[in-house]
Structure formats: structure tokens, C-alpha cells
Amino acid sequence: MAGSLQDQLLKAGFSDEKKAKKIKKEKKKQEKQQRKSKDNVIDETKLQVQQSRQQKLxxxxxxxxxxxxxxxxxxxxxQVKQLIEVNRISRHGAELDYNFTDNKKIKKMLVDSTMLEQLSRGRLAIVSLHDKYELVPAAVAEKIQQRLPERVIVSNEVIESDVDEDDPYADYQIPDDLMW
Structure with missing residues (x-):
């Protein structure tokens, strides 16, 4: 059993020399191609490694x-939470209802008469914090509007009182927040 399997098959008569030479020739050809393609295989693996690194990065x-x-x-x-908590206005003792809309739902908040006037004139705004509504000054509401606009629920435009000196009805105030 010192010879190769091919030699043993030849001696036993299972194969002839033509087939043996043909097989040897094909084997040498394959080895030669593998040596040539080894460089290509190395380049391909390097390329794959580099691509995987780039994808990971x-x-x-x-x-x-x-x-x-x-x-x-x-x-x-x-930041918005801190702004609201620090600047919220206490509504303790409020007794008037102020109705407003939030996401197409009508909500109600208790305020006093000065808060109601300031809300209507745009000096106060209503903001949401953890499913609650708080009153904050308009300047704070503007800061909140810049950061998270969805938190500002009601922010009316600031109305400066333009009283004309020649107005004959200046003594008669027209309430803009009539309670019906």
C-alpha cells in the first residue's frame, strides 16, 4: 500500500493509463488555476472585509x-417642563370657568376675573403639562412655542388698549368676555 490509490487501481485493472494521465493533467490544471486565483480570492476577501467595516461604521x-x-x-x-413648573401661575381660589379647545375637544379651566382678562388680552397663555393645563405668562409661552409648539394650547394675540381721546363712547366699556 505504498502507492497511491490510482496506482493500486491500475494494478488491479479497474482503470487504464489514459484515464490516469487525464486525471493527473486535470488535477495539475486545477492546482495551477487555484494558484492564479489565490490572489483574486485574497483581494475579494479584503474587499469584503473593507465593505463590512464601512457598513458597520x-x-x-x-x-x-x-x-x-x-x-x-x-x-x-x-427645559419646557422646567419653564412651566417655575413660571406657572397659581389658580388657587379661582371660580370662573374658561373654556378652550385642545385637539378638537372642549376643555374647562377655573380662573379668576383678572386671569380671564389677561387671557383675553394675550398676557397669559395656557400650556399643557402631564395631561394638566397651566397658566403661564405670554413671554414664557413664546419660549415654549419655540421649543415644543404642541404644548402651547391657548395663546391669544396681545391687545394693546387703543383709547381714542375723541371717542364719545370711551366711558362705556364693552366686555369681550360676556358670561351668558
Missing amino acids: ERDRQLNEERKAEADKKAIAA
């Missing part, structure tokens, strides 16, 4: 951008 960059955007969103929400 791109995915990592995209994930970092998403995380940064999420962190920015949370920071803005925290």
Missing part, C-alpha cells in the same frame, strides 16, 4: 445620530 454613525436626536428631544422636553 455607517450603521454606528446612524445609531449615534438617532441617540443624539433622542437625547436632544428629552433635553428640550425637560
Whole structure:
């Protein structure tokens, strides 16, 4: 059993020399092609590794951008929450109903008469915080509007009282918030 399997098959008569030479020739041809294509295989693997690295870097960059955007969103929400909590106006002792709309639903808030006047003149605004509604000054509402516009529920335009000196009806105030 010192010879190769091919030699043993030849001696046993299962194969002839033509087939043996043909097989040897094909084997040498394959080995030669493998040596030539080895460089191509190495280049292809390097290329695949490089592409996978680039794809991983791109995915990592995209994930970092998403995380940064999420962190920015949370920071803005925290700023708005702090603005509302620090600047909210206490409604303790309020007895008048002020109706307003939020997402096509009519909501009600208790205010006093000065708050009602300031709301109608645009000096106060209504903002939402944790499914509650708070009153804040108009300047604070503008800051909130810049950061999270969906939090500002009611912000009327500021009305400056333009009293004409020649107006014969200046002594007669017309209420803009009649209670029916």
C-alpha cells in the first residue's frame, strides 16, 4: 500500500493509463488555476472585509445620530417642563370657568376675573403639562412655542388698549368676555 490509490487501481485493472494521465493533467490544471486565483480570492476577501467595516461604521454613525436626536428631544422636553413648573401661575381660589379647545375637544379651566382678562388680552397663555393645563405668562409661552409648539394650547394675540381721546363712547366699556 505504498502507492497511491490510482496506482493500486491500475494494478488491479479497474482503470487504464489514459484515464490516469487525464486525471493527473486535470488535477495539475486545477492546482495551477487555484494558484492564479489565490490572489483574486485574497483581494475579494479584503474587499469584503473593507465593505463590512464601512457598513458597520455607517450603521454606528446612524445609531449615534438617532441617540443624539433622542437625547436632544428629552433635553428640550425637560427645559419646557422646567419653564412651566417655575413660571406657572397659581389658580388657587379661582371660580370662573374658561373654556378652550385642545385637539378638537372642549376643555374647562377655573380662573379668576383678572386671569380671564389677561387671557383675553394675550398676557397669559395656557400650556399643557402631564395631561394638566397651566397658566403661564405670554413671554414664557413664546419660549415654549419655540421649543415644543404642541404644548402651547391657548395663546391669544396681545391687545394693546387703543383709547381714542375723541371717542364719545370711551366711558362705556364693552366686555369681550360676556358670561351668558
